[in-house]
Amino acid sequence: MPEIINLMSDTVTHPTEEMRKAMYEAEVGDDVQKMDPTINKLQELAAELVGMEDSLFVPSGTMGNLIALMCHCPAGKEIFLESASHINLLEGGGVARVAGLMPYQIKGRNHCILEPDDIRAAIRKEDVHHPTPGILSIENTHNVGGGTVHPIDYLKEYRKIADNYNLKFHMDGARVFNAAVKLGVDVKEIVKYTDSVMFCLSKGLSSPVGSMLCGTKEFIKDALKVRKMLGGGLRQAGVLAAAGIISLNQMTERLDEDHKSAYKLAEGLSEIKGITIDLSAVQTNIVFLRFDEKSDKNAVYLGNELKEKYGVLCGVRNPGLIRMVTHRQISGENIGYVLDSAKKIMG
Ligand SMILES: *Cc1c(COP(=O)(O)O)cnc(C)c1O
Numbered sequence: 001m002p003e004i005i006n007l008m009s010d011t012v013t014h015p016t017e018e019m020r021k022a023m024y025e026a027e028v029g030d031d032v033q034k035m036d037p038t039i040n041k042l043q044e045l046a047a048e049l050v051g052m053e054d055s056l057f058v059p060s061g062t063m064g065n066l067i068a069l070m071c072h073c074p075a076g077k078e079i080f081l082e083s084a085s086h087i088n089l090l091e092g093g094g095v096a097r098v099a100g101l102m103p104y105q106i107k108g109r110n111h112c113i114l115e116p117d118d119i120r121a122a123i124r125k126e127d128v129h130h131p132t133p134g135i136l137s138i139e140n141t142h143n144v145g146g147g148t149v150h151p152i153d154y155l156k157e158y159r160k161i162a163d164n165y166n167l168k169f170h171m172d173g174a175r176v177f178n179a180a181v182k183l184g185v186d187v188k189e190i191v192k193y194t195d196s197v198m199f200c201l202s203k204g205l206s207s208p209v210g211s212m213l214c215g216t217k218e219f220i221k222d223a224l225k226v227r228k229m230l231g232g233g234l235r236q237a238g239v240l241a242a243a244g245i246i247s248l249n250q251m252t253e254r255l256d257e258d259h260k261s262a263y264k265l266a267e268g269l270s271e272i273k274g275i276t277i278d279l280s281a282v283q284t285n286i287v288f289l290r291f292d293e294k295s296d297k298n299a300v301y302l303g304n305e306l307k308e309k310y311g312v313l314c315g316v317r318n319p320g321l322i323r324m325v326t327h328r329q330i331s332g333e334n335i336g337y338v339l340d341s342a343k344k345i346m347g
Pocket of ligand 1: 060061062063141142143172174200202211
């Protein structure tokens with residue numbers, strides 16, 4: 001058995017040697033006093049890269065999204081979001097409990113991509129009975145959708161909707177660089193339609209900790225205060241920012257390799273009896289495998305066998321569903337090994 005092959009998430013990526021060295025050598029200060037030079041450098045770099053006025057380092061993507069919602073929208077307003085989005089399902093309900101927003105869940109089509117007309121249909125006209133529409137949130141790439149990418153034309157439509165109905169437009173862009181690489185465009189071309197974007201340094205970009213929240217200077221000024229309120233004001237955070245700078249300078253373009261290996265993995269697995277994969281959803285680095293949950297060789301069985309006999313970890317969601325995610329620590333050789341192992345187990 002070789003080393004553990006971990007396909008559970010791209011969050012499992014470890015910092016590179018170069019990151020560890022930069023972290024060791026990082027110049028630091030108290031970031032709550034804005035005196036950490038490495039954090040300041042990362043924040044300038046991130047803002048420049050996405051083409052926005054300013055940015056803020058936050059400890060997690062969840063906190064970044066929450067801060068964005070709280071800064072854009074007073075409690076009691078309505079948020080329009082995709083029903084299987086991370087903010088709706090996977091952030092502990094902070095959208096309601098902490099931000100106090102009223103989620104209006106809209107089911108996406110085509111692997112969780114929101115149809116502009118479905119959003120228009122959801123926005124009700126002013127009436128004393130209705131919560132006031134406040135914000136539209138889009139997840140790009142969409143995790144539960146399978147790492148799916150929003151077409152630029154859709155982003156333009158979302159912007160028009162936001163302008164027409166006086167909504168803010170936030171992007172949960174945890175994996176927005178995967179979207180940019182997939183579309184072959186500068187990330188600026190994706191985020192320019194939004195009022196704010198959050199992206200993660202700690203996923204495919206391989207940093208150990210952290211996310212960035214980007215927007216106007218005024219928005220980031222508010223965000224700074226809300227981050228402090230939520231307990232996200234860190235002190236010598238430059239040790240983390242040092243890795244983040246390397247993520248932004250060196251790790252974005254290589255995401256294409258993860259997309260290629262995900263597709264290779266998906267193609268191979270889809271040929272195995274008992275596994276169904278919709279290859280049209282495999283657009284970036286995420287692969288969902290579907291099973292007949294009543295079969296002896298269902299998702300739980302494959303997940304356990306892969307782990308126990310072959311040292312391969314993956315995300316078993318339920319007896320009918322597995323998620324696999326490719327990243328920097330998954331080589332072409334690893335993909336071949338996973339395919340061979342799955343064939344033996346299912347065969
Ligand atoms: C991972 C993720 C987040 C949150 O990031 P954490 O750093 O884990 O809090 C938000 N949105 C999406 C789509 C994600 O995949």
